[in-house]
Amino acid sequence: MTALLLVEQTLNGLQLGVMLFMIAAGLTLIFGIMDVINLAHGSLYMAGAFVGATVTARTGSFALGVVAGAAAGALIALLLELTVIRRLYARDHLDQVLATYALILTFNEGVKVLWGPAPIFLSAPPLLSGTVEVLPGVPYPAYRLAVIGAGLAAALFLGWLIGRTRAGMLIRAGTTHRETVEALGVDIGLLFALVFAVGGGLAGLAGVMAGPVLAVQVGMGEQILILAFVVIVVGGLGSVRGALAGALLVGLTDTWARALLPVLLRGALPPSSADQVAANLGSVAVYLLMAVVLAVRPQGLFPRHA
C-alpha cells in the first residue's frame, strides 16, 4: 500500500515537475538574456490551455489541440514582445512588474469575456485514457505518463537548441555578455523575439497538456507562475539546467507533501478539517524548501555566474 502510494506520488511529482520546467525554462531564459521579469508568462500558459481546449472540442483531435495551444502561446508571446516587452528592456524591474501585471489583468478579463468565468474541461485523448501498469500491481494513467514523456522531450529539445545550434550559442553568449554579442553584429532584436516565442510556445504547450489533469480556468496561469518563480529561485536565475533541477525538486516536494500530510494529520485532527488543513499546509512545503535553499545558497543551486 505505502509502496504503491510512493510510486504513484513520485510519478505525479515528476509530472508536475516537467510541467513546471516548461514554464520556468521560458521565464528563466527571458530573464537570463533580456533581463526582463515577465509576470504575463502565466497568461501564455492559460492562453495555450484555452485555445487548445477549444480546438480539441471543435475538431475532436487532441493532437491538433496541442499544436494549436503551443502555437497560440508562441504567437501571443511574439506579439507581446513586439508591442509591449520591447519597450521594457531599458526599464527597471519595477516597471516590468507593473506593465506585465497590467497584462495579467487584461488577459484574465479578456479570457472571461471570450470563454466565460466557468472552468472548461478537456479530456485526455481516447488513445491515452487508460492506465498502464508501471510496476506489477501499480496502474498509472497513461496520459500522465505521456505528459512526463513530453516534458522530458521538451527538456531534451531545449538542451539541443541551446547546446548544439548556432541560435543556442548566441543565446548562451547573450546570457553572459549581451553587449558583446550585440557589438559583434548579431541582430539582437531577432534573437530576443525568437527566445520569447520559444518560451511562449513551451508555456502554451504546458497549458494544453495540463488541461486534462487540472481544470482549464481563469487564474490558472498565476498559480503555476508563482510556483515557477519558486523553481527559478531554487534552481538559480537564468540557468536552464537549474530550472530543470528546481522544477523536479519543487514538483516532487509539493506532491509528496500533499500526499503524505493528510495521512499524517488524519490521526491528529478531526477528519472534517484534516483534509483542508493538509491541502493548504502541503502547499506551504515548497516555500519552506525555497527558504532553506536561500538560507544555504542565496543564488540558487545552479548560479549563473559561478
Place this chain on the structure above:
Amino acid sequence: MRERAAVLAGAAALCAAPFLLEALDEAFLLSVLTRMLAYALAAAALDLVLGYGGMVSFGHGAFLGTGAYVAGVLLHHRADGSAVTDWPVRIGGTAEALLAWPAAAIVCGLLAAAIGAISLRTRGVHFIMITLAFAQMVFFLVLALPQYGGTDGLMVPSRNVLAGASLAGDAPLYWVALVLLALFLAFARSAMAARFGLALRGARMNERRALALGLPVYRLRLAAFILSGAVTGLAGAILANQASFVSPDLLSWQRSGELLVMVILGGQGTLYGPVLGAVALLLAEEELAAITEHWMLILGPVLLVVVLFFRGGLWRVVAGARGDG
C-alpha cells in the same frame, strides 16, 4: 511651496469630507473613503521600502491580510469568550483597539522580520519573486486554519472599541483612520529626512559607497522593511473593521500587486503620492465597476499605458514635486 499647498488642500478635503457627505445626504460613502484611507496607509508604508529603500516588495498583501486577521481573530474570540491560545500563557480575545491594533502591527512586524531577513539577502528580481512566494506561503498558512473560516473568510462580529469608546458607525472609524494616516505621514517624512532615511536612500542610490562609508545597509533595509510591514498590518486592522469581514483575498498576490500600482501611480518616494495613488486607483475601480462588469479589461490597458508612457506619478502633476526617495 506648491507641494505644501497640495498637502494642505488634501488634508482640508479629507477633514471636510464627513460634513460634506452628510450635507449631500451621501453619508454612506464615508465607509468607502475609510477603505481608501486604509489602503493609503498601506501604500505609504510600502513607499518606505519601495521608493526610499529601492526594494520592490511584491508581498505586502501578506502584511495587509495578516493585520486584518489579527484584529478579526481577536474580535472573534472576544465574541465567543474563548482563548486564542492557552499555551504558554492564556491569550483571550479583545475588542480594545489599543490592544488589538498594536498586536496586529507587532505580529506583522515579526512576520516582516522573518521574511525580510531571508529576502534581503538577495537583490533585484530575486527579491521580487521571493517576497511574492513568501506572501503566497502566508496565504496558504492562513487557509490552513479552519477555525478562522479558511477560504470563506472570517466574519467579524463587531467593531473594535477605542479606549472603551465605540467605533460603531462610519464617522468614528473614518476619523481614527485619518488621524493614523496623518501621524504616519508626519513620522515617515521626518524619519526619511533624518539620518535613517538619508542612509536608506544613500544605500539605494549606491550600495557599494554606502557600505564603504560603514553604513549597516542590511540592517537599515531590514528596519525599513519591518516598519513598513507593521504599518501595513495596522492598515489591515482598519480594513477588518471597515468591512466587518476578513477575506483571505487580502493576502493574495493581487492585493500585493495593487499596492505596488498605488505607489507607482501616485509617485514613489514621495509618501503623499501613494496616498493619492490609493485614492485614485480605488476610485477608478469603483467608477469602472459601475460601467461594466469587465472593468479590468479597461483598467489593465490603462495601467499598461501609464507605466509605459506616463512616468513620475500623479503627485508630480499635482504638486510639482519630484520624489526624493
